[in-house]
Amino acid sequence: MSTTTSHTPEPEGPPEGPSRPARLIQNEATTEIPVHLLFRDDPDPAPVPVRPAVVSRRRGTGEQPRLRRPAPVKARPVPEVDPDLAERPARVLPGAAGVLAGAGGLAGCVAASWWAGVLPPAVLEALRLPAAVAGAGLGPAQWAAYTGAGALGLAGFGGLGRGATGRAWVLGLFGRYRGTVRRTGLLWVNPMLLRRRVDVRLRHWRSEPMPAADGKGVALRVVVLVVWRVRDTARAVLGVEDHETYLRECVEAALARVPVETPGASKGAVDVAADALTRMVVADAAPVGLEVFSVQPVRVEYAPEVAAAMHRRRIAALDAEQRASMLTSVVDSVEDTVTRLTMRGLVELDDYERKVLVRDLTVAFCSGRESTP
Structure with missing residues (x-):
């Protein structure tokens, strides 16, 4: 009796139970994306932040990596000067105090000389002074008197100064800002302070021909008239090396960014360019204590090469x-x-x-x- 074993073929196709699909690429690593969040049935669903999936591919798969779009570069603002550096009035005395101190020092020197007995008889007669004590001479006491009287006289006369209208002094002591003097007339300032004179009047500067370009990129040569003044003397003198050179470079930078109308353009177009130049130069010059009122092109011509x-x-x-x-x-x-x-x-x-x-x-x-x- 023979037994026949029947072999039933297995059904082809996917199994009935859930199973994870096989990868198409063996070296591929993916991250699942929550797609169901995009098809919610709520009438007004709250926004759910969904981070984009990042697919990383290994070498040897033939796939190119995804390139990210570079972030736009923002224009950097003009850096601020030291915020603690601001103009403040300096401590000064009227000029009469210096004159009195200098006269006192001079009188002290004469008295020390009389005490030492070194004044000539003609001076004694002119000053109507009695004869000095015989044999006093130049001793330590007399030299101390000479030193004190001389220091007083030098401090009194050496600290005198004349303040003028439209001028200011920036005072410094051992590299430290000590204040600004805007007063006029005869003044006494500590002679140990370093004085830097600054012109604070309304000034105008007519530039030499500077390079510029019109809206189509044609090279131009522009002469501008800048009306400005020093508003903060401390920042203008101590914030930059030379505030006049800084203003000139600000104008050149503005001309490089603002298109200037070609010769023969309408007045309205010229006014628009002048307003744009003025706004840019004002923004660049304000941090260093300069107040710019207008930047007006007065002559526009083509560059020699064109x-x-x-x-x-x-x-x-x-x-x-x-x-x-x-x-x-x-x-x-x-x-x-x-x-x-x-x-x-x-x-x-x-x-x-x-x-x-x-x-x-x-x-x-x-x-x-x-x-x-």
Whole structure:
């Protein structure tokens, strides 16, 4: 008795239970994306931040990595000078105090000389002083008196100064800012302080021809007039090495960023460019204590390397404009002439005769316009 074993073939296809699909690429690593968050049934769902999936691919798969878009570069603001550096009034005394101190020191020197007995008889008679004690001489006490009186006189007369209108002094002691003097008249300032004179009047500066460009990138040479003044003397003197050079460089930087209208542009376009230049220079010069009122282009011309070509181009444009204007005038004159002749019944013209008359009138008017200087 033989037993036949029947082999039932397994069904082809995926199994009934849930299973994870096989990877198509063995070296691929992926991150699941929560797609169900994009298809919610809420009428007004709250925004859910979903981070984009980042797919990393290993070497040897032939896949190119995804490139991220670079972030836009923002313009950096002008750096602020030391915030603690600001103008403040300095401590000064009236000039009379210095004069009195200097006179006191001078009188002390004379008294020490009389005490030591070194004054000549003529000076004693002029000052009506009695004779000194005999044999006093120049001892330690007399030299101490000389030193004190001399120091007082030097401090008194050495600290005198004259403050003028529109001028200021920036005072410093051993590299430290000690204040600003804007007072006028005779003043006494500590002679140990370093004085730096600053012009605080309203000033104007006419620049030399500076490089610039118009809206199409054509090279220009621009001369600007800048009206400005020093508002904060401490920042203008101590914040930068030279505030006048800094202002000049600010104007050059603004001309490099703002397109300037070409020669012969309208007044409105020139005013727009001047306003833009003024705003930029004001923003750049304010941190160093400079107050700019206006930056006005006073002369605009083409750069030497493009001047000849732009001059020919401008002449050609003017010639074309003049020809177009003349042609428009001739056509209007011919039309008016033919219309008047026809409307008044002076001539009766068919199409051929009308064309001939228009041609002859056009040639005649054009010849007359060209011969007119």
